[in-house]
Amino acid sequence: MSYIIDLENVQKNFQKKTALKNLNAKVAEGEIFGFLGPSGAGKTTTIKLLTSQLLPSAGSVKVFGKEVYSNKKSLYQQIGVLSDNSGLYDRLSVWDNLALYARLFEIPDSRITEILDKVGLTESQKTEARKLSKGMKQRLMLARAVLHRPRLLFLDEPTAALDPGTALEIHKLLLKLNKEGTTIFLTTHNMEEADKLCHRVAFLNDGEIVETGNSAELKLKYITDDITVILKGNNEKIHLKNSPETGRKLMDWMNNGSLLSVHTMEPSLEKIFLMLTGREL
Numbered sequence: 001m002s003y004i005i006d007l008e009n010v011q012k013n014f015q016k017k018t019a020l021k022n023l024n025a026k027v028a029e030g031e032i033f034g035f036l037g038p039s040g041a042g043k044t045t046t047i048k049l050l051t052s053q054l055l056p057s058a059g060s061v062k063v064f065g066k067e068v069y070s071n072k073k074s075l076y077q078q079i080g081v082l083s084d085n086s087g088l089y090d091r092l093s094v095w096d097n098l099a100l101y102a103r104l105f106e107i108p109d110s111r112i113t114e115i116l117d118k119v120g121l122t123e124s125q126k127t128e129a130r131k132l133s134k135g136m137k138q139r140l141m142l143a144r145a146v147l148h149r150p151r152l153l154f155l156d157e158p159t160a161a162l163d164p165g166t167a168l169e170i171h172k173l174l175l176k177l178n179k180e181g182t183t184i185f186l187t188t189h190n191m192e193e194a195d196k197l198c199h200r201v202a203f204l205n206d207g208e209i210v211e212t213g214n215s216a217e218l219k220l221k222y223i224t225d226d227i228t229v230i231l232k233g234n235n236e237k238i239h240l241k242n243s244p245e246t247g248r249k250l251m252d253w254m255n256n257g258s259l260l261s262v263h264t265m266e267p268s269l270e271k272i273f274l275m276l277t278g279r280e281l
C-alpha cells in the first residue's frame with residue numbers, strides 16, 4: 001500500500017531540546033488523521049516537517065512518496081496548510097485576500113466565487129478581513145488553504161480558539177472536503193473533535209507516538225470490565241467493579257425490579273491518553 005504521508009524514525013532537535021524522538025506514522029490517501037497531544041508534545045513541529053518548513057535532524061519525511069525537502073515545488077502545489085500563523089491581510093477584503101493567493105497559483109476568479117460559497121462567505125466578500133469574526137476569519141483561512149484544490153490538507157489546531165457552534169461549522173466543512181477526496185492531517189488537543197472527525201488518531205506524548213488507531217477500536221482495546229448501573233427513579237450513575245459482589249447486587253436489583261440500565265465502561269480518548277501517559281491532555 002502506498003501512503004500519502006510516511007514518517008520513518010523521525011527525530012527533531014532544537015539546540016539541546018529534542019522535540020521529536022523517533023516518530024513513525026503513515027497516513028493513507030482519503031483519511032482524516034488526527035495527531036493528538038498536550039501542549040509541547042511536538043504536533044506543530046511535525047506539521048512543519050511535513051510541510052517543509054523545517055528539516056528533520058534524522059529520519060525520513062515523505063509526502064506523496066517523496067522526501068519533502070527535495071520536492072518543495074510540487075509539494076506546495078498539492079498541499080494546503082491552515083495554522084494559527086497563516087496571517088490574513090487585515091486591510092484587504094475577503095475577496096482580495098483570496099485573489100492575491102489565486103494569482104500565485106494562476107487560479108481563475110470562478111474558483112474564488114465557488115470557494116466563498118462553500119465556506120459561506122459570499123455575502124462578506126467585500127468586507128475587510130480585520131472586520132470579520134473569529135469564525136469567519138477561520139473560514140476565510142480555510143478557503144485560502146484549499147483554493148488550489150490540494151490533495152492533502154494540514155490543519156494545526158483548526159478550532160482551538162472557536163466557540164462550539166463555530167467549531168461545528170468548521171467540522172462540517174472539513175468532512176465535506178474529505179468526502180470530495182481531500183486527505184486531512186490535523187493536530188488537536190480536543191478529543192471530541194478527534195472522535196468525531198478522524199478515521200485514525202495517533203497519541204503524541206513528549207515527542208513520541210504512544211498509540212495509533214481507529215478511535216472506536218482503541219476504546220475497545222482499552223475497555224475495562226467495570227460497569228455503570230442506573231436504577232429506576234434515580235438518575236445517578238453507579239460505577240461498579242466486575243466482581244461476585246456486583247453480580248449479587250445486580251441480581252437483587254433485577255429481582256426487585258429497580259434496575260433501569262447497565263452499561264459497560266468504554267473509556268474516552270482522554271482516559272486512554274491518561275492511562276498510557278499518566279498525563280492529561
Ligand SMILES: Nc1ncnc2c1ncn2[C@@H]1O[C@H](COP(=O)(O)OP(=O)(O)OP(=O)(O)O)[C@@H](O)[C@H]1O
Pocket residue numbers: 014015017018019037038039040041042043044045046
Ligand atoms: N524553534 C524552536 N526552538 C526551540 N525549541 C522549539 C522550537 N520549536 C518548538 N520547540 C520546542 O519543541 C517542543 C515541541 O513543540 P511544538 O510546538 O511542536 O509542540 P505542540 O505539540 O505543537 O504544542 P502546542 O499544542 O502548545 O502548540 C516544545 O518543547 C517546544 O518548546
